[in-house]
Amino acid sequence: MEIVRHMNPRDEADPHGPEHLDAERYILGGCMHNPRKIPDVAAILDRSDFQQPAHELIWDTLRALHNNGEPTDPAAVFLTLNKRKEATRAGGAAYISSLANYVPTDLVYYAVEVRAAADLRAEADLGRRIVQQATAPDAEPGGAVTFIDTYLQRQKERAAGRSGDPADALLAELLDASSLDNMPTLEPLVGDLLHLDSLARVIGPSGHMKSFMVIDFAGHVGTGMKWHGHYVRQGTVVYLVAEGARGIRKRVRAWEKHHALKMTDVLFLPRPVQAMSDEWDTLIEAMRRLEPTMIVVDTQARVSVGVEENSAKELGLVIDRMEQLRAATSACVLLIHHTGHVGDHGRGSSSAKGALQSELHVSKKGDSAANIVVTLKVGKQKDDEEGGDLQFGLKVITLDDEYKADGRPVTSVVLESLDMRPAVEIKGTPEWLAGVLDRASVPPAWGSPRVIKWCAEYGIQMRKDRIEEAVRIRKRRDSFDEAQNGTGDGNSGAHYWANRTELGNPVTPLSDCTRNDLPPDLPRDLEPQLPHDLGGMSGEFEQNPTSNLPPNPGGPPGEAPTTPPSPRSPSREGGGGGEARDNNTPRCTVCNRTLSPDWAARGYDTHLGCDPATGSHPDVA
Numbered sequence: 327m328e329i330v331r332h333m334n335p336r337d338e339a340d341p342h343g344p345e346h347l348d349a350e351r352y353i354l355g356g357c358m359h360n361p362r363k364i365p366d367v368a369a370i371l372d373r374s375d376f377q378q379p380a381h382e383l384i385w386d387t388l389r390a391l392h393n394n395g396e397p398t399d400p401a402a403v404f405l406t407l408n409k410r411k412e413a414t415r416a417g418g419a420a421y422i423s424s425l426a427n428y429v430p431t432d433l434v435y436y437a438v439e440v441r442a443a444a445d446l447r448a449e450a451d452l453g454r455r456i457v458q459q460a461t462a463p464d465a466e467p468g469g470a471v472t473f474i475d476t477y478l479q480r481q482k483e484r485a486a487g488r489s490g491d492p493a494d495a496l497l498a499e500l501l502d503a504s505s506l507d508n509m510p511t512l513e514p515l516v517g518d519l520l521h522l523d524s525l526a527r528v529i530g531p532s533g534h535m536k537s538f539m540v541i542d543f544a545g546h547v548g549t550g551m552k553w554h555g556h557y558v559r560q561g562t563v564v565y566l567v568a569e570g571a572r573g574i575r576k577r578v579r580a581w582e583k584h585h586a587l588k589m590t591d592v593l594f595l596p597r598p599v600q601a602m603s604d605e606w607d608t609l610i611e612a613m614r615r616l617e618p619t620m621i622v623v624d625t626q627a628r629v630s631v632g633v634e635e636n637s638a639k640e641l642g643l644v645i646d647r648m649e650q651l652r653a654a655t656s657a658c659v660l661l662i663h664h665t666g667h668v669g670d671h672g673r674g675s676s677s678a679k680g681a682l683q684s685e686l687h688v689s690k691k692g693d694s695a696a697n698i699v700v701t702l703k704v705g706k707q708k709d710d711e712e713g714g715d716l717q718f719g720l721k722v723i724t725l726d727d728e729y730k731a732d733g734r735p736v737t738s739v740v741l742e743s744l745d746m747r748p749a750v751e752i753k754g755t756p757e758w759l760a761g762v763l764d765r766a767s768v769p770p771a772w773g774s775p776r777v778i779k780w781c782a783e784y785g786i787q788m789r790k791d792r793i794e795e796a797v798r799i800r801k802r803r804d805s806f807d808e809a810q811n812g813t814g815d816g817n818s819g820a821h822y823w824a825n826r827t828e829l830g831n832p833v834t835p836l837s838d839c840t841r842n843d844l845p846p847d848l849p850r851d852l853e854p855q856l857p858h859d860l861g862g863m864s865g866e867f868e869q870n871p872t873s874n875l876p877p878n879p880g881g882p883p884g885e886a887p888t889t890p891p892s893p894r895s896p897s898r899e900g901g902g903g904g905e906a907r908d909n910n911t912p913r914c915t916v917c918n919r920t921l922s923p924d925w926a927a928r929g930y931d932t933h934l935g936c937d938p939a940t941g942s943h944p945d946v947a
Contacts, residue, residue, distance in 0.1 A: 348428075349436045349443070350381045355428030356436070357388050361398040362617065362656060363433045364389060370437040375444035383407065383416045384425070395513045395559075400426045512683075515620060515658050516543055517556030519704065522619060523656040524683035525648055527626070529663045529672045534690045535700045535720075535741070536662050537570065538577065540622055542741050543660070545581050547620050548591035554716070554743040561619025562591050568598030568628035580723035580738035586803060593618075598628045601647040614654045621651065626663040627673075635674025645681045695720045695739060717744040754788060756795035762786070763800060770804035773797065 353371075357364050368389065376382040387406050391398045400423045407413040407422070416422060430436055452474070459465060513522040520526055520543070530536045546553040550560030567574050574594060582589055599609050613621060623629055630644045652659045665687075666673045672685070679685060685705040692698030702716040718741040728736035752758060759781075768780060774794045781793060912926035913919060921931070 347378055347381075349439045350376055350378060351425055352428045352430040352436045353433060353440060354381060354384050354388065355425040356430045356433045357385075357392075358398050358400060358403065358426055359429055360433070361388070361392045364392045364398075367433055367437045370434065370441055372444075375441055377443070377447065380415060380417045380421070383412055384422065387416075393511060395511075513559065514557055515547065515559045515561075516553050517558075519556070519686060520620070520658050520660065520684060522559065522658055523652065525645075525652050525659050525661075525681060526684040526686070527661040527663055527672065527678075527682050528686045528688060529665050529705070530688035531665050534688055536688045537624055538739065538741060539686075539688050539700070539702060539718075540624065540660065540662055541565075541574075541577050541581060544592050544620065544622060545578075545585070545589045548589055549585075549587055551585070551587065554718075555746050559619060560591070562593065562616065563620045563622065564613065564616065564618045565592060565594045565622040565624065566599060566629070567594055567596045567624055569625045571596040576725060576728075576736060576738045579725055580740050583723050583725070584721060584740040598631075600631060601629045601644050602633065606647055606651075610651050610654045613651060613657070617655060618657050620658045620660060621655065622660050622662070623648070624662045626661045638675045638677040641675045641678050645678050649681065695722045699744065700741060718742060719744050754792070756792045756799060759786070759788060759793060759796035760799045763796065770800045 353367060357367060371385075373382050373385055376385055384403060384407075387403050388398050391402055391406060396402060404413055404419050404422045407416050413419065413422075456474070512524065514520075515522050528536050528540055543553065544563045544565055545551075546558050547561060548563045550558060552558055565574075574596070578589055578592075599605050626644075627635070630641075633644055634640045648659050648661065651657075663672045665671060672678065687703040687705045688700065689703070690698055690700045698720050700718040700720070702718070704715075720739040721742045722737055722739055725736045725738065730736060763777065768777070772780070774790075774797050777797055778790065778793050781788060912921040912923060912931070914921055915931045
C-alpha cells in the first residue's frame, strides 16, 4: 500500500506534525495494526506518558478493545470513542484514520523514546515547580522538598522493572486491587473449552479418538467455522504430528469432504521435536515469528522421549518447555496424552495437571462406526465452570478415487455431534428443493430459469428467490467437487451430492454408515413431485430394496435415481421416435426407447413409467 509509511527508527520524522509527537503516532498506529504488541508497549508506558491528550484517549481505547478481544482498527477505535462522546477530543474520524498510516518496524523502540521524553518533561516540570516555590512571596527554605520526594518515588517505581535489582523488579510487579481490572482476560479460542495464551491437554485411552477430536478442533480454528455450534476464533494452527504421521492425510481429506471445505490455515510438521533438545528453542523462535493461535503437540510422550513420566521433577521440566512455547507465541498450546491403564488421569506424574488451564477427557463406547459414541468431558477449567459432557457419533467417509490393494475403497471417519443433529428438512425451503433436485439427478449446472421451468413442469410451487437460492447451493457444492476431482462439466457433483442434504451452513452430508440414514420422520410426500420418466419398470420398489423413493408414504429409505428426467421425444414413428438405431445401446422392451446405461447396468430393461400392458410411454400416452 503506497499510503502506508514503513520507517526505520532513525528515519526522518513525519512532516505533518511536531517531530516529538511522531513517536506517539507510530505507537498508536502500530498497535492498531498489531494488537498483540499492546501488552509489550503497556509494560513500558503509562497512559500519562503520552504528551498529547488525544493520544492518551486513543491509547486507553486500544487497551480496552484488546482486553475485550475486539478489533483495534481505526474504525473500531472511532466507534468506541464516539459512543463515549469523546471522538472529537481524540481528533475526530479523519485524525484517528490517519494514524493507520504509521507503521513502525520496531514498536518497542518508539515506546522507549516516548517514555524517555515523558521522563524529561517530568524533570522539567519539577524544576519549574521548585523555582515557583522558591520565588513565591511567602517562600520558606525547604518548601520544595515535598516536590522532590514525590518525583523521586515515582521515578523509583518506574525504573524498578529495569534497574537490574531482582527485588525492585518483583516489587514493581505488585498490583493493587484496582489495577486488576487492567489485566487482560482469557480470550476464548473454541467455545468455553480452549483459550488463547494457555496450556491445555486432551487425554484418553489409546485408540479412543483423541487425535480425531483434535484434528476437528484444528480444522474449525483454521477455517473459522463454528465448532459444532460453539464460538471459534479463527487463526493459524500448527500441528506437530509426532505420532501416526502417515495416517494424518486421510483424516484431513475425510474432514474436508465431510465439510465441503478445504482445511485452510492449518500447517503440519510430520515429525517429533524433542522438548528437552536445542531444537525446541528453534521451534519456539519459528513459532514466535509465525504467531499461530493454536499449536498441537501429538503426543506429549513422543516429544519427551527419555523423560521419566512418573517423576514430578522431570515432567515439570517438560511442562516448563511447553510454557516457554506458550509465552513466546500467546497461542493455545494443546497437548495430546494417554491415560494410564487404570483411571481417567493422564499417564505419569499428576503434577503436570496443575499447570494446565484446561484438560479435556475423550473416551468412546461401541464396537463399530454405526454404534460408537465418543464423549468429550471437561476434566478441568482453571478459571471457569466445567460444562456438561459433549457426545459425538462417527460418520464414515469414503475418499474419492482412493482404493486399497484388494480394490476396496479407502475410508476414514469424522465426528458428528449427537447433541446438534440436523433438523428434518422443511418442505418449501431452498435446502429442501436442493435435495429434490439432487435426488432427481438434475445437473448442478442448470441455471435458475431452467430449474424454474422444471419445477413448473412437475408441480413444485416455490417463490423465485427460494429457487434461485437452491441453485446457488447446488453450484457451491459442484464447485467444491470440481476443485476436489478436477472435473468441470457441470455434472461432476451430481453423483457425489445425490446422497447429501444441505440443512444450513455449512453443508451437512449424509453418512456412509447406518447411524446417519434418513430419519424415520422425514416427510414422504416427495415422490409424486419427482419426474417419473427416470428409467425402470413398474413394481421396481417392491423388487429392488435399495431404492430411496418409497412407493407410498412411510416406505423405507434407499437410493435415489441417478439419471436426469428424459426429454420429451418426437413421435415413435420410424422405430423409436427418430432415434438412431445402435445395437449396443440398451433399449426399453416396452417402448423401444433408449435406456440409461446406468439403469440397464442394474439389470432393468424397461423405463419406470412404461406400461407393459399398453406399451405406452408417459410422455406420449
